[in-house]
Amino acid sequence: MLFVTAVLAEVEHAQLPVPTWVYGLVALIIFAALGFVLWSFRDVANRHSAKAAAYAAAHGATAGHGGH
Template sequence: MSFTSTAVAGILASEAAHVELPMPAWAYGLVALIIFAALAFVTASYRDVANRHRAKAEAYAARHGADEHSGH
């Protein structure tokens, strides 16, 4: 038997072996859902941050001009 036929026989034998997943397939979807929900919570926690510091923004605008960052 040549090396090529031995290698092919080994590859075919390894493909026939069934590999079990470490957890059920639906659990992967659940893990992904939990991760995306956590990331969505972190993203939503930054919502409306500028309005929390309105006094600082108004003081900055008074010192540096109201439309310095407006792009006009």
């Protein structure tokens, strides 16, 4: 135990370039941006359901699998 204490006492800690709370803030901003991107794509499949139905009818697709 004395050896571990002696080693830990001699370890020099590097100074961080910014305060520690800035790292949390950066992570929060990144996750918020990614959440906004995810939120912006909500209901995309249903936006063009009329176009998809018209295309399927025009090309004889069955059950949404292309019919080939």
